[in-house]
Amino acid sequence: MEQTLSIIKPDGVKKNIIGEVIRRFEANGLTVKAMRMLHMSKEEAQGFYAVHKERPFYDSLTDFMCSSPVVVMVLQGENAISLNRTIMGATNFKEADEGTIRRDYATSVESNIVHGSDAPETAAWEIAYFFSALDIM
Ligand code: ATP
Numbered sequence: 001m002e003q004t005l006s007i008i009k010p011d012g013v014k015k016n017i018i019g020e021v022i023r024r025f026e027a028n029g030l031t032v033k034a035m036r037m038l039h040m041s042k043e044e045a046q047g048f049y050a051v052h053k054e055r056p057f058y059d060s061l062t063d064f065m066c067s068s069p070v071v072v073m074v075l076q077g078e079n080a081i082s083l084n085r086t087i088m089g090a091t092n093f094k095e096a097d098e099g100t101i102r103r104d105y106a107t108s109v110e111s112n113i114v115h116g117s118d119a120p121e122t123a124a125w126e127i128a129y130f131f132s133a134l135d136i137m
């Protein structure tokens, strides 16, 4: 079965909706296979989002991601990568479908509560960024 990397971003942790976000994943067929809370350094956030380093929002995004703790998870399920992104909703919460996490909780394009891998190759890279094989159940 497919695995994907999920992050509950600083805004989601501050809003006290860790449980609600995980509830939605579990209710929609995803299973938590690894989970950890951490407070990234600026360098760790820059490394994670290196794919966006030429984008105008890179510095602000990496500041945001290291501003307070996040929850990182490996989620597993049938088509976990696209299923997770469906549950999250569009990057811009104003374009997100009703009933999605971002539609219900995001407050800006940047502060959009959750991250989810976008393809099998990025999922494998992102999972390995935070977890070793022994961490994944
Ligand atoms: P993520 O990678 O976090 O799951 P995504 O794949 O939907 O989100 P990306 O295009 O990969 O979106 O952008 C990564 C993150 O950068 C977004 O989730 C958002 O927090 C931030 N971001 C993207 N576009 C903008 C923008 N135009 N202005 C500010 N922040 C942005």
Ligand code: MG
Pocket (backbone or CB within 6 Å): 116, 118
């Ligand atoms: Mg992305």
